[in-house]
Amino acid sequence: MKRSMLGMKQSLACALLLAVTPLPAGAANLVKTYSYFAIGGSTLEDIEAQLSKRGPEVKSTGMRHPGATQMAFTTRISYAQTSSSCRIADAVVTVKVKVILPEWRRPRKADADVRLFWDTLSADIKRHEERHVEIAKNHGRELEEALKATYPQKNCDAAKAKAAAITAAVLASHDRAQLQFDRVESVNFESRILRLLRYRMERIGNGQLPPA
Template identity: 60%
Template sequence: MNKRILLALGLITCSAIPAGAVSLSKTYSYFSVGGNTLDQIENELAKHGPQVKTSNKRHPGATQMEFTTRLGYAQGTTAFASSFCQLAEAKVTLKVKIILPRWSRPRKAEQDVRLIWDTLASDIKRHEEGHVVIAKNYAREMERAMKAIDRQKDCKTVLAKAKEIRARILEKHDKAQEQFDRVESVNFERRIMRLLGYRLERMEAARRAG
């Protein structure tokens, strides 16, 4: 997974804004894969798949993520004439781009190759969508943590606390994404065989019913 983290911490008007869910923007892009056999398809994935910063290898799919944090401040004075600053808004926006393979499905490809590709492509998409779910969960955690920042003596202190929260939660996010990849990699072969078996059972049931 390719993670691109961006922070935008800006001053906006000091009016309270109703709380809402994390905003998610998701798009898809595709790269072409050719080949008639599984070996050829594997070579095509290794040749044309997206690269990630954490590895020199190409991957069958990737997810690019951008976290943007928007903060709004409210300033005032207490009954004892001391000034204060607090957050009026903390909004986290998650922008996601999922990169997936698209096979040209040549006519010469055998039926079993088509079946395996359909199973593999579905699993690749499921995997990348899993990265998005993880990112959304940590974006929500970040937003909640920032909204819980107590009233401070000035906005500079509020901003410093928000940056500390952002750094801490993004670190947790990155570790969770890496753990997800490790678990998925270990279970890949067993998962694909189970999915293939399930698809074959459905095909056989449909054949008998027809």
């Protein structure tokens, strides 16, 4: 069983990479929803096959993933114009995210070690996607603050161009941060899952968690 667990971890490490699907444009305000896809199977191999078959497809990779986060950034900007200048009077950035997670329809015949591994894996998938949401929200806040801090421009066309440039720069930084997070997570996946498995087993042994 240990060998099959390790094999599944290695393949899932690749699947977790780039499990973020950006939608149309950049969020101090956050609107978050959850969606679940059902999987079955009584063995680790069954679960891996189900995740590969039923997981959300991410356009940037062309692959299915065990989880994904779809993001849509929207920016509302108002301008104040005088006879000699135009400035951003207010900016409100909102990020709308949809977190897509697996839901295992656990068969009665599933072994305890399979249930233990699933509980550990599913919790890590959710943590991974929630971190993507946090990265997006932080960059949304950064974008909103940057827009509000801009100096007046000679006219509103120039102010709008400045807002567009700031938005593009912050969203590019956001994309890089998401990619870097995925790279780190992928490299550390196996050691992290093993550590989480040991921790969960210790908590079960200490009576802090019910048996899997």
